[in-house]
Amino acid sequence: MPNDTKTSSPPAxxxxxxxxxxxxxxxQRLQHDVDExxxxxxxxxxxxxxxxxxxRSRLRTRMRRLYGSLTPWETVLVARHPRRALTxxxxxxIFTDFCELHGDRTFGDDKxxxxxxxxxxxxxxxxxxxxxGKDIKERVxxxxxxxxxxxxxxxxxxxxxxxxxGLPVVCLIDTQGAYPGxxxxxxxxxxxxxxxxxxxxxxxxxxxxxxxxxxxxxxALGIGVGDRVAMFQHSFYxxxxxxxxxxxxxxxxxxxxHAAEALKLTAQELHKLGIIDHILPEPLGGVHxxxxxxxxxxxxxxxxSLRELGRRTIDTVLRARSARIRGLGSFFIDxxxxxTRGKTPRARRPSASRVARISGRFSSVGISANLS
Amino acid sequence: MxxxxxxxEALNVCPECGYHRRTDARTxxxxxxxxxxxxxxxxxxxxxxxxxxxxxxxxxxxLKQEQRRTGEKDAIVVGKAFIRGRAVILGVMNPKFIMASMxxxxxxxxxxxxxxxxxxxxxxxxxxxxxxxxxxxGMVSLVQMAKTxxxxxxxxxxxxxYIVVATDPTTAGVAASFAxxxxxxxxxxxxxxxxxxxxxxxxxxxxxxxxxxxxxxxMLEHGxxxxxxxxxxxxxxxxxxxxxxxx
Numbered sequence: 001m002p003n004d005t006k007t008s009s010p011p012a013x014x015x016x017x018x019x020x021x022x023x024x025x026x027x028q029r030l031q032h033d034v035d036e037x038x039x040x041x042x043x044x045x046x047x048x049x050x051x052x053x054x055x056r057s058r059l060r061t062r063m064r065r066l067y068g069s070l071t072p073w074e075t076v077l078v079a080r081h082p083r084r085a086l087t088x089x090x091x092x093x094i095f096t097d098f099c100e101l102h103g104d105r106t107f108g109d110d111k112x113x114x115x116x117x118x119x120x121x122x123x124x125x126x127x128x129x130x131x132x133g134k135d136i137k138e139r140v141x142x143x144x145x146x147x148x149x150x151x152x153x154x155x156x157x158x159x160x161x162x163x164x165x166g167l168p169v170v171c172l173i174d175t176q177g178a179y180p181g182x183x184x185x186x187x188x189x190x191x192x193x194x195x196x197x198x199x200x201x202x203x204x205x206x207x208x209x210x211x212x213x214x215x216x217x218x219x220a221l222g223i224g225v226g227d228r229v230a231m232f233q234h235s236f237y238x239x240x241x242x243x244x245x246x247x248x249x250x251x252x253x254x255x256x257x258h259a260a261e262a263l264k265l266t267a268q269e270l271h272k273l274g275i276i277d278h279i280l281p282e283p284l285g286g287v288h289x290x291x292x293x294x295x296x297x298x299x300x301x302x303x304x305s306l307r308e309l310g311r312r313t314i315d316t317v318l319r320a321r322s323a324r325i326r327g328l329g330s331f332f333i334d335x336x337x338x339x340t341r342g343k344t345p346r347a348r349r350p351s352a353s354r355v356a357r358i359s360g361r362f363s364s365v366g367i368s369a370n371l372s
Numbered sequence: 373m374x375x376x377x378x379x380x381e382a383l384n385v386c387p388e389c390g391y392h393r394r395t396d397a398r399t400x401x402x403x404x405x406x407x408x409x410x411x412x413x414x415x416x417x418x419x420x421x422x423x424x425x426x427x428x429x430x431x432x433x434x435l436k437q438e439q440r441r442t443g444e445k446d447a448i449v450v451g452k453a454f455i456r457g458r459a460v461i462l463g464v465m466n467p468k469f470i471m472a473s474m475x476x477x478x479x480x481x482x483x484x485x486x487x488x489x490x491x492x493x494x495x496x497x498x499x500x501x502x503x504x505x506x507x508x509x510g511m512v513s514l515v516q517m518a519k520t521x522x523x524x525x526x527x528x529x530x531x532x533x534y535i536v537v538a539t540d541p542t543t544a545g546v547a548a549s550f551a552x553x554x555x556x557x558x559x560x561x562x563x564x565x566x567x568x569x570x571x572x573x574x575x576x577x578x579x580x581x582x583x584x585x586x587x588x589x590x591m592l593e594h595g596x597x598x599x600x601x602x603x604x605x606x607x608x609x610x611x612x613x614x615x616x617x618x619x
Contacts (some may be wrong), residue, residue, distance in 0.1 A: 149411050180568030180576050185586060188596045190547035190567040194521060198553055200520035202529070217505075217514060218548045218567070225518045226615045239505045239514040239545075244572075249427035249507065265424045273422060325522040326483070329512040331422040331476045336413075 008081030019288070021077050025299045027066065027285075032058040041112070063285045070234065072260040076242060078234040079213050081300035083288040085295065087114055087129030089214070093295035094302075095120050095127060103150075103157055107187060110151030111142035112175070115158035117167070121303035123310075126162035128155045128223055132213075145214075146179035149192035152222050156196055159203055168206040168306055171223040176241065178219035193222040201325055206309035206317055208302060210280070211267075212236045212287075227321050228305045230278040231267035232294070234286050237276070238265035275328065383603045392560045392603055394540055396442070397449040397466035400499060405453040407464065412451035414484050419446055419477045419493025423510050431508040434470070442469050446477040447502070455497070461489040464499040467541070471503035474546055478506075482550055486534075495533040495614050500551040501598035504544025517549035524553050533617045535610060538588065538597065539563050543570060544602040552596070556613055558606070559588035559597045590607040 034055045070078065078084070091098050091114075099118035102109040111131065118127040130147065133139030155171075159351040178189050181235045200207060200223075205338050207226030215224070215237030231237060238245075245259035246252060264270070277295040280297050283290035308319055374388055384393040395403070425431040437444060447469040453462045463485045465472040470476075482498065489496035505513040509510055527534060532618050536554030541564035548567055551557075559565060566586035574581055584590055592599040601609045 034393070148501055178567065180573045182573065182577065182581070182585070184574070185566055185590075186594050188552075188594065191552040191596055193548040193567075194517075194550070194552035197518050197549060198525045198528075201518065202525045217519065220544060220546075221514060221517060225522075237511060238511050240507055245507055255600035258427075262423065262425050262427065263507075265510065270511055273512060275515055320524070322522060325518050328515040328519050329422075329476050329509075330480065331420045331509070332510055333418040333420060335416045336414075337417075 019083060021081065022075070023074050024066065025062055027059065030055065030062055034059060060284065067285055070264055071257070072263070073242065073257040075234050075266050076236055076260050078286045079236045081286060081288045084213050085287050085291045086174060087131050087136065087212070088134070089291055090172060090295055090298060091118065091127065093292060094299040098127065102181050104153035104157055106153060107150045110148050110154055112145050112147040112179070113151035113155055117156055120170070121306070123303065123306045124167050125306070126158050126167045126169045127172070128158055128169060128326065130175040132174060136324050145175045146177060147175065147219060148179050148184050149187040149189045152192035152196050156199055159200065163203050163205045166205060168309065169203070169206065169226070170302055171207065171209040173209060173211045173215050173220045173224055175216045176214055177216035177217045178222065183262070184349035193218050196222045197225055198259060199320065202318065204318065205316050206306070208305045210298065211237050212298070216241065225325065227317055227324070228278065229276045230280055230301060231270065231276050232280045232287060233267055233282040235267060236265040237270055243249060268287070296304055376410040385603050390561065392540065392562065394467045394501065396468045397444070397464040399597070400464045401449065401453070401462070403603070404499070404529055405455055406457065409454040410451050411453070412449060412463070413488070414450055414481050416445065417477045419475055422476070422512050423508065425508040425510070434497060434508070438469050442466070444469055446472070447472040448478045448481050450481045451486070452494070453529040455607055458495070458611055458614050460495045460497050460614070461485050461492070462497045465501045470506065472501045473503050473506035473513070474516050475506035475509040475513045476516065479519050482520045483523045486520065486527050490527045490530050493532070495535065495617070496527065497535050497537065497610060498550060499539060499541045500542045500546055502542060502544070502546035504546060514545065517545050520550040521553060524550060533614065535613060537606060538565050541565070543567065543569070555617070557597050558599050558601050558609060559591060560603060561588060563588040565591045565597070596613055
């Protein structure tokens with residue numbers, strides 16, 4: 001059967017007042033005004049076209065300003081927005097003929113991590129993605145996107161299948177982290193994640209990873225090693241949650257804003273640090289305000305990367321992947337080496353010019369084109 | 373009544389209760405290798421402060437403090453050595469240095485040790501102890517997990533032997549990368565080994581944790597550790613495994 005994802009409800013666009021985040025208060029007021037004017041026009045039959053247009057443009061300007069300079073903590077809130085697009089949304093919108101595969105063949109089927117065959121832009125792929133769940137029932141069923149060891153083992157099984165049949169792997173990352181529970185430890189969550197890191201580094205098929213929402217530490221990295229690693233503009237990726245970091249270093253979770261700032265967890269910062277390759281621009285006001293547009297961006301990025309990687313032999317791809325991983329996070333001083341490694345050794349990373357060209361399209365140019 | 377000197381002579385294991393104390397890297401190396409056989413490499417690698425991180429004090433200051441206090445540059449010592457006459461590449465993490473958390477320096481030194489073992493075709497022994505990834509280096513520290521695991525894939529492809537000696541505490545980002553990937557995983561008695569912090573788990577599930585949760589014995593019972601070995605027998609156990617693996 002072509003599509004067996006359960007979530008077929010249309011994406012709700014964030015419009016109702018409850019959808020505004022705390023820092024969006026000014027937008028909420030402006031939206032309220034627009035709604036009021038529209039209601040008046042409709043109910044009283046008054047011609048308010050001009051006012052509505054003016055008010056709408058004010059709203060857009062304000063939103064552009066607000067979203068043009070989100071603080072790291074605000075980015076965290078946007079990335080966690082309850083209406084942000086999830087893996088099933090992208091499956092519905094840009095992948096066709098999704099054929100879900102269940103189970104790790106050892107313990108069970110972890111719904112926090114979905115795996116299955118899918119098609120995108122003429123390519124057959126193995127899709128792997130966290131699922132946080134849309135409503136309460138679904139969220140409980142998939143453990144809010146926090147996977148157990150069986151989720152990581154299921155993904156590895158799917159990746160091995162992909163390798164065997166020559167399908168590239170696409171990973172969509174969106175999790176607070178791997179689940180911290182008794183069963184998780186009993187069944188070896190450390191071992192499951194570690195094994196994925198090792199096997200993904202040598203899997204003989206291209207791997208493309210995109211952080212679509214939350215990139216929560218080891219739970220994210222467990223499906224996050226590949227030839228291309230990208231992040232949506234307002235997603236975040238962090239070694240620890242800002243709340244966790246604040247609790248440890250400041251002894252109070254209240255300092256989460258400071259922690260978010262200090263951790264350099266935004267796509268922009270991580271691109272500068274050479275941890276990720278590309279930034280995918282989001283619609284004005286975040287993915288949740290126009291899920292179709294975000295999906296189109298993701299589709300473009302995935303198909304372009306697949307085409308690029310597909311033109312190379314797998315040995316070339318693997319050599320570049322190895323070099324990419326070897327050069328990650330090389331921030332140290334080595335007195336034995338003549339040059340101080342204050343910065344990421346760009347030269348060691350694969351096809352620097354090509355990366356620059358794509359990132360030009362997807363990060364700097366993409367964002368400015370989108371926001372202007 | 374137990375005297376410090378007595379404990380030290382017993383390899384930092386309490387002669388009465390058998391508690392295996394956390395041990396700094398230099399002492400541990402002395403305990404493990406043949407006398408004067410240790411040749412350190414990558415000794416001068418030093419952390420930078422890529423995030424310009426500041427909590428109550430700056431990371432740069434914290435590093436200086438720790439370096440002064442311990443006389444070490446960072447949280448791991450790597451080198452070539454002999455254990456009972458067998459040449460090995462050895463890495464020992466230092467729980468006395470910011471809880472042996474893994475930042476760029478630890479990740480790089482572990483990776484270099486793995487690469488050296490691969491090039492020289494020598495067994496690799498890593499004595500792990502760590503609170504996990506070093507928060508003050510943010511994502512730079514998280515990606516060290518991928519970097520070390522990828523280097524281990526190359527060692528594995530080359531047929532190299534890798535033995536992990538998990539000591540108290542081996543947790544989080546280190547547990548979920550190189551510490552879990554040994555061909556053979558040895559653990560010291562009662563060492564804490566686990567992914568998430570016990571308090572985090574207790575808060576998440578809102579219940580008390582079972583007795584002995586996340587110990588070496590727990591990991592053995594659940595199939596993630598091969599052998600639990602008393603500190604005084606580590607040398608002979610390592611030599612024995614090396615001989616079986618024909619390296």
